[in-house]
Amino acid sequence: LKPAPKTCALEQLLPKRSFSGRVVLARTADEICAALEPLKGVSVVGFDTETRPEFRAGKGQNPTCLIQLANEEYACLLQIRAEGQWTCREGWRRERWLPEPLIELLQDESIVKAGIGVKEDLNGLNKQHRGLRAKGACDLEVLAGRCTQSPATTNLQAMVAIYLHFQQEKTKRIQCSNWEAASLTDRQIEYAATDAWVGFMVHEKLQTLLPKSKGSSAKTKSTSSTPETTAKQSAVSDEGKSALINGKSCSAG
Numbered sequence: 517l518k519p520a521p522k523t524c525a526l527e528q529l530l531p532k533r534s535f536s537g538r539v540v541l542a543r544t545a546d547e548i549c550a551a552l553e554p555l556k557g558v559s560v561v562g563f564d565t566e567t568r569p570e571f572r573a574g575k576g577q578n579p580t581c582l583i584q585l586a587n588e589e590y591a592c593l594l595q596i597r598a599e600g601q602w603t604c605r606e607g608w609r610r611e612r613w614l615p616e617p618l619i620e621l622l623q624d625e626s627i628v629k630a631g632i633g634v635k636e637d638l639n640g641l642n643k644q645h646r647g648l649r650a651k652g653a654c655d656l657e658v659l660a661g662r663c664t665q666s667p668a669t670t671n672l673q674a675m676v677a678i679y680l681h682f683q684q685e686k687t688k689r690i691q692c693s694n695w696e697a698a699s700l701t702d703r704q705i706e707y708a709a710t711d712a713w714v715g716f717m718v719h720e721k722l723q724t725l726l727p728k729s730k731g732s733s734a735k736t737k738s739t740s741s742t743p744e745t746t747a748k749q750s751a752v753s754d755e756g757k758s759a760l761i762n763g764k765s766c767s768a769g
Contacts, residue, residue, distance in 0.1 A: 562719070
């Protein structure tokens with residue numbers, strides 16, 4: 517569980533903002549397939565995950581239960597686990613419990629997944645779902661380190677203040693809430709959508725700050741999150757890029 521960052525005095529002077537675009541919460545396989553439709557053809561998404569917190573001593577971390585994907589105007593929250601059960605277990609690959617279009621998006625290295633600790637999140641999904649090879653991590657702290665005169669920080673809340681000039685409200689109460697609940701609250705939905713959205717927005721801002729010698733591309737090639745693939749960091753062009761989600765049928769099998 518990533519600790520909720522403390523807000524400094526300067527950040528508190530900034531206006532508060534949260535995601536105000538369209539949000540879709542999906543749980544079943546068919547709902548997840550439909551929720552991914554608006555992201556067809558994208559080359560970058562803001563990415564985050566949530567797990568149900570574990571407060572019992574000696575217990576390991578619970579499996580990822582929520583995957584958040586967002587761009588500037590749209591966010592989908594995919595609750596792949598609820599009340600201790602995989603929500604897509606019926607009719608899909610039993611070793612993965614994930615719909616095929618979601619697997620394709622996660623495994624498509626040309627789709628950049630931008631956020632904080634994304635490589636760790638994708639590696640977690642790979643361990644939890646046999647055969648999954650999620651790739652495309654772009655950790656914003658690494659990207660920020662390549663920007664000219666960029667302040668050193670691995671704190672997304674601080675990056676939002678520095679690069680987007682508003683305050684992202686993050687509370688421990690929401691962060692440590694039950695993300696496997698049968699029904700997520702409005703506050704949870706707003707929190708989760710905003711986390712993915714600011715990941716996308718910070719990524720887009722950082723692209724404009726990359727040194728000219730490294731190109732002025734609209735996206736940065738991601739680092740692989742699997743042991744079999746060597747990590748890469750390079751700027752590439754958006755032209756000709758498209759997602760590999762190809763409108764597969766959402767019917768079982």
